[in-house]
Amino acid sequence: xxxxxxxxxxxxxxxxxxxxxxxxxxxxxxxxxxxxxxxxxxxxxxxxxxxxxxxxxxxxxxxxxxxxxxxxxxxxxxxxxxxxxxxxxxxxxxxxxxxxxxxxxxxxxxxxxxxxxxxxxxxxxxxxxxxxxxxxxxxxxxxxxxxxxxxxxxxxxxxxxxxxxxxxxxxxxxxxxxxxxxxxxxxxxxxxxxxxxx
Numbered sequence: 001x002x003x004x005x006x007x008x009x010x011x012x013x014x015x016x017x018x019x020x021x022x023x024x025x026x027x028x029x030x031x032x033x034x035x036x037x038x039x040x041x042x043x044x045x046x047x048x049x050x051x052x053x054x055x056x057x058x059x060x061x062x063x064x065x066x067x068x069x070x071x072x073x074x075x076x077x078x079x080x081x082x083x084x085x086x087x088x089x090x091x092x093x094x095x096x097x098x099x100x101x102x103x104x105x106x107x108x109x110x111x112x113x114x115x116x117x118x119x120x121x122x123x124x125x126x127x128x129x130x131x132x133x134x135x136x137x138x139x140x141x142x143x144x145x146x147x148x149x150x151x152x153x154x155x156x157x158x159x160x161x162x163x164x165x166x167x168x169x170x171x172x173x174x175x176x177x178x179x180x181x182x183x184x185x186x187x188x189x190x191x192x193x194x195x196x197x198x
Contacts, residue, residue: 008050011053018065019064019065025144036057039056040056046171048116051080056116069084096145120172122162123172126155130182130183139183
């Protein structure tokens with residue numbers, strides 16, 4: 001087994017253990033680990049390197065579990081720990097608006113490689129919102145700390161920060177923009193007319 005497979009599998013196993021008792025906020029019937037796995041698969045499809053993929057499995061660990069960044073650093077090294085750090089919110093005790101404004105501001109200054117996990121994270125989140133709304137037949141943002149208006153504010157502004165100083169035609173950015181527009185610009189009638197698989 002190659003070293004690259006080892007680090008990726010090690011990260012997946014670590015994330016499975018870390019999130020073992022958790023479910024998704026937007027879907028209590030779904031284990032929390034489903035999200036990091038989906039984020040990793042997005043990045044794998046777009047050719048991300050092994051450390052980025054490993055970091056994608058771990059990107060919610062320091063925010064949502066008992067493990068800290070030092071645990072990531074000790075087990076996976078400085079590069080993966082740094083990628084997790086820049087994808088995470090540093091202090092979840094602060095008000096939602098303050099945390100999101102900070103994330104928007106700091107994301108703008110990241111390198112393209114540092115933006116990969118946050119971009120794939122947002123893609124999976126917004127595509128899940130689209131799929132859930134389509135299944136329900138109406139727009140539902142009740143699982144989030146803030147409603148549709150605030151969610152749109154955040155997604156559109158984090159998108160602007162992600163594409164800052166980058167080629168906005170990068171396939172990851174295009175996919176994110178399309179997903180955001182699908183959720184916030186389209187009516188529910190559009191949802192049902194749209195048979196594309198996200």
